[in-house]
Amino acid sequence: MEFPIDHDLHCHSMLSKCSNDPEQTAENILRHAKRNGYTVQCITDHLWDAAVPGPNSFYESQNIAHVRQLLPLPKDDQVRMVFGCETEFFGGTRLGLDPANYDQFDFIVIPPNHFHMTCPAEYDTEEKAAELFVERLEGISRLPLPWRKVGIAHITCGLIFREGDQWLVYRLVDEKRYRAVMRKFAALGAGIEINVSSFGPSWHDHEDDALRLYRMAKDEGCKFYLASDAHHPDALDRIPERAPEIVKLLGLKGEDQFTI
Numbered sequence: 001m002e003f004p005i006d007h008d009l010h011c012h013s014m015l016s017k018c019s020n021d022p023e024q025t026a027e028n029i030l031r032h033a034k035r036n037g038y039t040v041q042c043i044t045d046h047l048w049d050a051a052v053p054g055p056n057s058f059y060e061s062q063n064i065a066h067v068r069q070l071l072p073l074p075k076d077d078q079v080r081m082v083f084g085c086e087t088e089f090f091g092g093t094r095l096g097l098d099p100a101n102y103d104q105f106d107f108i109v110i111p112p113n114h115f116h117m118t119c120p121a122e123y124d125t126e127e128k129a130a131e132l133f134v135e136r137l138e139g140i141s142r143l144p145l146p147w148r149k150v151g152i153a154h155i156t157c158g159l160i161f162r163e164g165d166q167w168l169v170y171r172l173v174d175e176k177r178y179r180a181v182m183r184k185f186a187a188l189g190a191g192i193e194i195n196v197s198s199f200g201p202s203w204h205d206h207e208d209d210a211l212r213l214y215r216m217a218k219d220e221g222c223k224f225y226l227a228s229d230a231h232h233p234d235a236l237d238r239i240p241e242r243a244p245e246i247v248k249l250l251g252l253k254g255e256d257q258f259t260i
Ligand SMILES: [Zn+2]
Pocket: 086, 111, 114, 153, 154
């Protein structure tokens, strides 16, 4: 069976501060999903739970009451609409969602590399960013999470090192430690995200670096899902535009799909 291009498990509505686009409504997102034959569409606005102390200024207003304004999601008999969130991880045990509130979401996306916000200043080279990335993945893997409804967001993402060469960072990720943590995610049942927004126009110049981390995750038995990470309506199209090629290059089949 082919890996289906029929879902988007990570996108943002207007309730994410960095979207704030009146056109980015749940209804418009559903309309796009229907038009493209999806069976599942999840909306994951940025979230920092008010029950967890110390959000930064970006997250101050992104609490559960705020993102729940999206509910109830529109219903549809073709597309299952799923309420999720993209929370934040600062290392250690610092996750932006309190375990008491896990059941408020049907999918929880956790980024290991929002380093524009979560990286200490001393991590100022590609080597150090690669080291911190693996450490954050290991940190996430030790959290008491409801793993069957957890996605590890954009394992490649330009935010990992805006100061330099993101492709070099992926090349420098320690293979042994990375494989071990991916093996652990596979055993726990978490999904690994293929975030098509990470595959912008220049990625073909860096194909091996861009795919390296996904290939190793696949070797270790991980399951994958597609994500547009759209903040505006036009970016929703990146899944039908970009995903078929990426899926093919990775050799993903139906059995490699993570589902919620
Ligand atoms: Zn993100």
